Amino acid sequence: MGNPTDHLWMHFTRMGAYAESAVPTIVRGDGCYVWDTDGKRYLDGLAGLFVVNAGHGRQELAEAAAKQASELAYFPLWSYAHPKAVELAERIAGLAPGDLNRVFFTTGGSEAVESAWKLARAYFKRVGQPLRHKVISRYVAYHGTSMGALSLTGVPPFKVDFEPLVPGAIKVPNANFYRAPEFCRDDEEEFGRWAADEIERAILREGPETVCAVFLEPVQNAGGCLPPPAGYFQRVREICDRYGVLLVSDEVICAWGRLGSYFGAQRYAYQPDIITTAKGLTSGYSPLGAMIAADRLIEPFLGDKQMFAHGITFGGHPVSCAVALANLDLFEREDLVGHVAATSDAFRATLSRLHDLPIVGDVRGDGYFFGIELVKDKTTRETFSDAESERILRGFLSHALYDAGLYCRADDRGDPVVQLSPPLIAEQQQFDEMEQILRSVLTDAWTLL
Structure with missing residues (x-):
C-alpha cells in the first residue's frame, strides 16, 4: 500500500x-x-463517527449485505420499489413516535437534513403558505455539509469557504447550561425556558408566516454533547404549534439506541413532525439515512399528477436496507x-x-x-x-x-x-x-x- x-x-x-x-x-x-x-x-x-452502534466485526451484518447483493444489488426507488425498502420503511414507521409513518430514504445524514428542509418548503407551498421558507437552528449546532444542511449548521469556520449559502437560516442560542447567561446560571429550568423562548422571539422577528421549520438535535453534538434542560422540548413544541412551524428532530446521531431509546424524541418525550436519521441505522456496515415524516406532510403529494420533486440515486439501496433490517434484528435480540x-x-x-x-x-x-x-x-x-x-x-x-x-x-x-x-x-x-x-x-x- x-x-x-x-x-x-x-x-x-x-x-x-x-x-x-x-x-x-x-x-x-x-x-x-x-x-x-x-x-x-x-x-x-x-463508534467510528457515532456510527458503529452494534460494534465492529458483526458477521451477520456482513452476511446480510452479501446475500442481498447476490439477489438484487441495486434498483432505484424512482417510481419503483424493492422488498427490502418496503420492509424497512414499515419497520422504521413502527418504531418511530406518533404518526411519523412516511419514510424517505437517503444515503446519509446531510441528505436527510437537506430532504427535510426541501419537504418543509414544498409542503407549505402546496398548502397555500408560500412565504414559509426560513428555518431556525442553534448556534454551534452541526447539521451537515450539503449547502442547505451547511446553512443550518451554526459553526462559522465550516461555512466561510462556501458562502453565500442558502438564505433564510436563522440561529438561536443552544442548550449549553454550563455556559448559561448569568441571570439563569443557577436554575436549569429557567435557562431551558429562556432558550426555548428565544426560538419564539426569532419566529416573531422574522414573521411567523415566513418560517417553515425548527431543526434541533435531541442532544446537540457540536459544542460537546449538550442535553436539553427539563421542559425545553415541550416548550419548543408549544411554540411550533402556536405559529404553525414544523419541528424537525435531527437524530443523525441520537437515534438507534445512542441515548437509550430508539429515537431521542422518545427519550425526551416530545413529538416531532419530521425525524432525520442515518449513522447507527446500519451500524455503519452500509450507507443509509432517512427522513421520517408525519402522515399529513405527504398528503399534498398524493393527488393525481403530484410529486415531491426530490430523489437520490442510492437512497434506499437494497444492500443497505438489508443490512439495516439485520441490524434492527440484532438490536432486538441483544x-x-x-x-x-x-x-x-x-x-x-x-x-x-x-x-x-x-x-x-x-x-x-x-x-x-x-x-x-x-x-x-x-x-x-x-x-x-x-x-x-x-x-x-x-x-x-x-x-x-x-x-x-x-x-x-x-x-x-x-x-x-x-x-x-x-x-x-x-x-x-x-x-x-x-x-x-x-x-x-x-x-x-x-x-x-
Whole structure:
C-alpha cells in the first residue's frame, strides 16, 4: 500500500499535517476495538463517527449485505420499489413516535437534513403558505455539509469557504447550561425556558408566516454533547404549534439506541413532525439515512399528477436496507437499547471521576454520548485562547489520546471538549479504560497550559 496522502483526499483533515508523518490507517475491527496496520489495538471511543452502534466485526451484518447483493444489488426507488425498502420503511414507521409513518430514504445524514428542509418548503407551498421558507437552528449546532444542511449548521469556520449559502437560516442560542447567561446560571429550568423562548422571539422577528421549520438535535453534538434542560422540548413544541412551524428532530446521531431509546424524541418525550436519521441505522456496515415524516406532510403529494420533486440515486439501496433490517434484528435480540438505558448512569459516573482534574470543567451528555469540557480555570470557567486550543487540542490531545490507545474526538467547535460515543455493546471494562487513558493524557495536557 502506498502513501495514503498521494491520492486520497481525507475529509475534514489538515492534509499538511501528514507531510512528514504517517497517516493512521485502520485495517480491522472487533467489538469495541480496532487495529492499525502495525497491529496496535485501540478502543473505539467514538463508534467510528457515532456510527458503529452494534460494534465492529458483526458477521451477520456482513452476511446480510452479501446475500442481498447476490439477489438484487441495486434498483432505484424512482417510481419503483424493492422488498427490502418496503420492509424497512414499515419497520422504521413502527418504531418511530406518533404518526411519523412516511419514510424517505437517503444515503446519509446531510441528505436527510437537506430532504427535510426541501419537504418543509414544498409542503407549505402546496398548502397555500408560500412565504414559509426560513428555518431556525442553534448556534454551534452541526447539521451537515450539503449547502442547505451547511446553512443550518451554526459553526462559522465550516461555512466561510462556501458562502453565500442558502438564505433564510436563522440561529438561536443552544442548550449549553454550563455556559448559561448569568441571570439563569443557577436554575436549569429557567435557562431551558429562556432558550426555548428565544426560538419564539426569532419566529416573531422574522414573521411567523415566513418560517417553515425548527431543526434541533435531541442532544446537540457540536459544542460537546449538550442535553436539553427539563421542559425545553415541550416548550419548543408549544411554540411550533402556536405559529404553525414544523419541528424537525435531527437524530443523525441520537437515534438507534445512542441515548437509550430508539429515537431521542422518545427519550425526551416530545413529538416531532419530521425525524432525520442515518449513522447507527446500519451500524455503519452500509450507507443509509432517512427522513421520517408525519402522515399529513405527504398528503399534498398524493393527488393525481403530484410529486415531491426530490430523489437520490442510492437512497434506499437494497444492500443497505438489508443490512439495516439485520441490524434492527440484532438490536432486538441483544436489547442494545435497554443495555444503554441500564448502563448510561455507570458510564456517566465513571467519566465524572475526572472532575478532580483541574482541566475538567464539565462532564455532560446522555446515553452513550458524553462530552468533557476543558477549561483553564474551574472557578471562573475560563476557556482556552485560540492559541491554547490549537496547542492543547490539535497539537497534543488528539495525538496523545490515540497514541495511548483511545480513539475519540478532541474538538473546539465552540468550547474545547473531548467527546465519547462508544459502541452500544460497551461495558464497565471499556468505561474504566476510557477514564484511565483520559486521566493520564489530560493530566499531561494541563502541564502545557
